[in-house]
């Protein structure tokens with residue numbers, strides 16, 4: 001049995017075409033079913049639904065053999081025990097610093113004042129500001145980061161941006177782009193040895209779909 005960990009929503013939706021190319025079709029709709037283990041058309045493959053941030057943990061400890069996780073999530077997790085063979089180039093966005101439109105971020109940085117930054121991505125944020133020599137106080141949040149500058153909880157946020165419409169709707173502006181984000185295939189290192197052939201087949205098919213759909217790697 002091969003167990004694949006996915007999160008509901010964009011990662012699930014964007015992984016489906018890759019699975020289809022590998023001859024794997026999930027036979028239940030996660031938006032309609034309450035099941036956390038979804039069967040597929042193949043007796044030897046199943047999908048487990050977990051929170052996006054839990055995908056690396058499931059794969060690390062062998063709760064799943066494979067998974068799909070965003071680079072944001074993998075950097076925060078640390079990647080221990082995970083083989084990361086492939087950038088799937090799905091769920092693309094960027095990680096950015098944003099502030100209220102009336103906050104002068106450039107001046108705050110120039111003056112060397114401490115900037116209060118709210119984020120779910122404390123590891124990446126800490127590294128980013130350390131590299132720039134900006135003094136920050138980090139405030140860990142688990143969601144709705146956009147609210148932090150609006151309520152006075154923080155001066156800035158580090159969050160994911162795609163179309164920019166969430167920032168715009170909350171009168172925030174992007175002042176720095178930290179990195180491009182996409183999702184990767186992650187594999188349990190022991191499973192790769194014990195179930196080498198079926199896992200290798202999945203990696204190979206995914207790789208050929210990814211390189212044919214976008215020949216210009218990021």
Ligand SMILES: Nc1ncnc2c1ncn2[C@@H]1O[C@H](COP(=O)(O)OP(=O)(O)OP(=O)(O)O)[C@@H](O)[C@H]1O
Nearest residue numbers: 009010051052053070071072073091092093160162
């Ligand atoms: N607006 C977006 N556009 C494109 N990709 C995104 C966007 N937001 C997040 N992502 C990517 O998709 C992944 C999954 O996001 P999703 O919204 O499903 O989970 P989440 O709500 O961030 O996680 P959790 O449920 O664990 O809090 C993220 O880790 C990120 O890599």
Ligand SMILES: O=P(O)(O)OC[C@H]1O[C@H](OP(=O)(O)OP(=O)(O)O)[C@H](O)[C@@H]1O
Nearest residue numbers: 009146159160161162163164165166167
């Ligand atoms: O620049 P945008 O296109 O507005 O996307 C950015 C938003 O997407 C993510 O949240 P979430 O996963 O909740 O967004 P969703 O509404 O796309 O699901 C992220 O945390 C931002 O809030």
